[in-house]
Amino acid sequence: MFEASALNRKNETRQKLFRFGLGTMTGILILPVVLIMGTLIYKGAPVISFEFLFASPTNGMTAGGIFPALLGTVLLVIVALLASVPLGVAAAIYLSEYAPDNWFTRAINLAIINLAGVPSIVHALFGVGAFVIFFKFGTSILAASLTLAIMTLPVVIVATRESLQAVPMAFREACWNMGATRWQTIRRVVLPNAITGILTGVILEVSRTAGETAPIMFTGAAFFLPLLPQTVFDQTMALSLHLFVVSTQVPGMPEQLPFGVALVLISMVLLMNSLSIALRMYLRGKKKW
């Protein structure tokens, strides 16, 4: 009565086939990640030392450390965040909580999504035109960071808007019905519950910003600088550009040095991403609905 019929067996074979096929695809997906990380660690780890992280490059960048580039990347990211986070979060709050649902709002939303799709080299040229030349910031940390900020703005806006919209409508209705204004509702109920998602979005943006090369190479990142930057109007070295330089532009480069730089850069990004995931898990554990 309960034995498998011919059709059962056929279906079972087919399902096994698909499970195997889909599993293989997933395996192929993981492969590049494993290979990249494996190669970087295998070839780059021997270069990493205290001196490598905290000394300046010497000998035409073929020896010494990467400290100016590391510091430069951190500075670029921080200044970019200072510009894009307040702007992006404010815009997202307006779009999600205040803006009426009409064609104009929809057009703005569409524009934001499209902004995310603009190639980074186009952002770079915009940065040159707007910040370097028009606002006369020159090629500087400020110009480069603002370019990065414009580029990552859509990520912040979309992440913030999504976490605002994840807050149940019932909470807002409860507030409005007690006579709370929109702002009181946002301040006391919506933001406290959306903050997890916003933070996650911001951190993800950091990791994206840290790796960008094109937007900064014309606007503020330098090939090599003997001195560390003193103000935001100075140029700076940056890890991503430094990686490009030591990989392709300098003859007689020790083979392992670029791998070391790449390993530092990717570790920074991974660290940020893990931090974001950990934070999200921690804060989500405290939520109850």
Next chain:
Amino acid sequence: MFEQATTPIQELAISTEKLNLWYGTFQALFDIDLSIRQGIITSMIGPSGCGKSTFLRSVNRINERLGYVRISGTIDVMGENIYDPAVELVQVRKQIGMVFQRPNPLPISIRDNVLFGHRIHNAGTRTTKIEDDEIVENALRTVLLWDKVKDRLDQKATALSLEEQQKLCIARLLPVKPGILLMDEPCSALDPKGTEAVEELIWELRGQYTILIVTHNMAQARRASEECIFMLMGKVVEHTETGQMFVTPKHKETADYIEGRYG
């Protein structure tokens, strides 16, 4: 008999005149003329989509959040037209509390839930902890919840049972001192025991507040209201004393609905 003796001619809490409402091109309410007396419980019954919730939601102007809602006619609350341009929406909402179908406590502590409205309307004037405690205790006692939660006021309100959450949602309205409580099927998410407890509470509040309660549950309307309004297809068919409506309905439609022939 008893009801009539205790309710002499009273002022009107809510009165509407030729109230029409459209969602876009769909007309949901037709020429509603209603007079709801102050201090009693009035229930609204009728099949789904008959406009009872829509009516309720126009009384505290929550409908207008939807941009495509259009209204004509007047709604007077305590003798004032609430759609007058000079009317401050915050004051309307303060005067008219609303309880929803699904309990919607805020994801903060029980204590903070009760104090939420109070804090919003008294921002700047810092109340002492003792005053706050008193407000919380009074509100929770009124909704018969104090003894159950007094030892865990700092717990999240979302961890309470649905019945307790709904009672808390009612308690939350009280510190703002509303005159009118609107309830949109307040028991439909609760089990029979919870329903009974919340009905008991609503009955307790009678006299202190004007209560307008939308319900699908005919037995509930009968048990827990003094006057009853029957609506059908966006129109008011009948508005009489509850006992009378269920015993000797004036209209055939009312009789058919009460006897469960449609709905």
